[in-house]
Amino acid sequence: QVQLQESGPGLVKPSQTLSLICTVSGGSISSGSYFWSWIRQPAGKGLEWIGRIYTSGSTNYNPSLKSRVTTSVDTSKNQFSLKLSSVTAADTAVYYCAREGPRGYNWGFDYWGQGTLVTVSS
Amino acid sequence: QSVLTQPPSASGTPGQRVTISCSGSSSNIGSNNVYWYQQLPGTAPKLLIYRNNQRPSGVPDRFSGSKSGTSASLAISGLRSEDEADYYCAAWDDSLSGWVFGGGTKLTVL
Numbered sequence: 001q002v003q004l005q006e007s008g009p010g011l012v013k014p015s016q017t018l019s020l021i022c023t024v025s026g027g028s029i030s031s032g033s034y035f036w037s038w039i040r041q042p043a044g045k046g047l048e049w050i051g052r053i054y055t056s057g058s059t060n061y062n063p064s065l066k067s068r069v070t071t072s073v074d075t076s077k078n079q080f081s082l083k084l085s086s087v088t089a090a091d092t093a094v095y096y097c098a099r100e101g102p103r104g105y106n107w108g109f110d111y112w113g114q115g116t117l118v119t120v121s122s
Numbered sequence: 123q124s125v126l127t128q129p130p131s132a133s134g135t136p137g138q139r140v141t142i143s144c145s146g147s148s149s150n151i152g153s154n155n156v157y158w159y160q161q162l163p164g165t166a167p168k169l170l171i172y173r174n175n176q177r178p179s180g181v182p183d184r185f186s187g188s189k190s191g192t193s194a195s196l197a198i199s200g201l202r203s204e205d206e207a208d209y210y211c212a213a214w215d216d217s218l219s220g221w222v223f224g225g226g227t228k229l230t231v232l
Contacts (some may be wrong), residue, residue: 037156046208046223047167049222096167106173108157109159109167109169110169112167113168
């Protein structure tokens with residue numbers, strides 16, 4: 001059974017960079033043709049897709065966040081990561097990592113982490 | 123403002139059938155699959171429907187999805203108290219080259 005777990009600072013100062021890691025267990029992050037995504041949800045609001053990285057390293061980002069987002073994969077640690085720069089209070093949210101089914105299979109986001117709350121405040 | 127449009131709320135009594143709509147455009151629902159996610163209070167979203175009308179293993183057949191043109195619907199029959207949750211639709215958007223979600227519909231079981 002695949003499991004995802006987010007980790008990282010729960011508090012980030014304005015203008016700094018938010019950094020999160022998603023650790024994948026129950027399967028190799030480099031096996032299969034999966035996409036690995038980050039999705040966030042401000043308190044009481046809806047879901048917003050941030051971006052994804054493919055096992056090859058190719059990426060897609062939400063155009064509204066693209067200038068501030070970087071994702072990467074560390075296959076040796078079975079992890080992928082998110083960096084969001086120049087954060088403001090508007091970036092305060094629960095951040096989820098999720099697996100998207102193999103390229104071409106159109107499974108959607110079939111596995112999710114439990115989410116981690118990141119607050120941007122001085 | 124979400125790219126996909128959902129009603130903010132829906133309700134029904136136990137045993138009833140409820141539908142939740144999701145409206146998009148030619149660049150997302152009109153040309154790609156629709157997905158539905160259920161988010162119970164305080165938990166991560168869970169995949170409910172994929173590829174417009176397919177249920178993952180373990181999802182009861184009380185849940186069904188459909189798509190027509192640039193709109194999609196989620197139907198829940200035999201409503202139960204445990205169905206009280208937020209429901210989100212999602213689709214890939216070719217113009218944005220990214221995933222877009224609906225704003226979510228809060229389902230209340232009266």
